[in-house]
Amino acid sequence: MSEVREAVRSRYAGVAKQLKVIPTGQTIAEAGCCQADGPDCGCSGSYSLDELKEIGLSEAVSLGCGNPTMLAQLEPGQVVLDLGSGAGLDVLLSARRVAPGGHAYGVDMTDEMLELANGNAKKSGVSNATFLKGTIENIPLPDASIDVVISNCVINLAEDKGAVIKEAFRVLRPGGLFAVADMVELDTLDPTVKKSLDSWAGCISGTIPIDDYRKALIEAGFEDTHFEVHATQSIPGLDGKVGSAYIRAKKPT
Numbered sequence: 489m490s491e492v493r494e495a496v497r498s499r500y501a502g503v504a505k506q507l508k509v510i511p512t513g514q515t516i517a518e519a520g521c522c523q524a525d526g527p528d529c530g531c532s533g534s535y536s537l538d539e540l541k542e543i544g545l546s547e548a549v550s551l552g553c554g555n556p557t558m559l560a561q562l563e564p565g566q567v568v569l570d571l572g573s574g575a576g577l578d579v580l581l582s583a584r585r586v587a588p589g590g591h592a593y594g595v596d597m598t599d600e601m602l603e604l605a606n607g608n609a610k611k612s613g614v615s616n617a618t619f620l621k622g623t624i625e626n627i628p629l630p631d632a633s634i635d636v637v638i639s640n641c642v643i644n645l646a647e648d649k650g651a652v653i654k655e656a657f658r659v660l661r662p663g664g665l666f667a668v669a670d671m672v673e674l675d676t677l678d679p680t681v682k683k684s685l686d687s688w689a690g691c692i693s694g695t696i697p698i699d700d701y702r703k704a705l706i707e708a709g710f711e712d713t714h715f716e717v718h719a720t721q722s723i724p725g726l727d728g729k730v731g732s733a734y735i736r737a738k739k740p741t
């Protein structure tokens with residue numbers, strides 16, 4: 489395992505243990521994007537309280553930077569895949585929306601997160617969700633098997649974003665949708681920040697500019713790419729340099 493991947497895995501193994509001990513409904517101090525103790529960067533308040541209540545979870549289990557389930561019109565019968573599903577919130581919300589007849593999958597490489605997600609699935613009473621162990625660079629699902637790929641603050645953590653985007657394209661059916669919340673680089677980051685493993689695991693150093701992200705989507709074969717930055721990081725020294733974006737693209741029919 490590369491140094492970067494191990495830094496990411498161990499960060500989220502630790503966060504999973506932290507999330508396991510907080511009682512449902514209570515927020516972790518300053519919960520937010522990619523780090524249980526980090527600043528909020530755009531997800532808080534974006535989930536419907538009624539929907540959260542239905543699955544018995546609170547927004548506190550989200551380590552995302554937005555709510556990707558808002559980006560796609562999920563319908564009964566569809567198959568959804570969440571890349572880097574963490575504690576499982578977006579998978580479980582999606583699973584309810586695609587029922588009856590549909591299914592939601594989550595892929596994550598961290599055992600502790602998979603254990604937490606499976607526990608949350610049990611609590612939620614949702615039966616059409618499956619959490620798979622694997623990497624988002626090598627998705628353990630067949631070609632053209634998914635209607636909508638979602639992801640929340642994960643692709644920036646991958647060393648080879650092009651490989652992840654190509655995999656998303658491969659598993660989508662023709663006409664399928666890529667609907668993702670992710671962190672992006674809005675202004676050049678300091679080289680020392682770029683080299684920090686801790687900052688990488690915290691969704692800062694691995695971010696790429698929107699133009700590079702769009703290029704990777706188009707190179708993989710996607711069309712109708714759309715980016716909307718909806719929040720910027722306000723950490724001292726990083727002010728405005730990274731932001732949370734909603735990203736949409738379509739696999740041609």
Ligand SMILES: C[S@@+](CC[C@H](N)C(=O)[O-])C[C@H]1O[C@@H](n2cnc3c(N)ncnc32)[C@H](O)[C@@H]1O
Pocket residue numbers: 496497500521522523549550551552553571572573574575576577578595596597598601622623624625639640641642645646
């Ligand atoms: C910032 S958390 C986001 C979790 C979830 N999407 C959410 O919104 O709460 C990142 C998650 O992605 C997983 N992850 C990071 N890189 C991955 C990779 N290359 N393959 C599979 N999972 C990965 C981590 O284990 C962790 O659970």
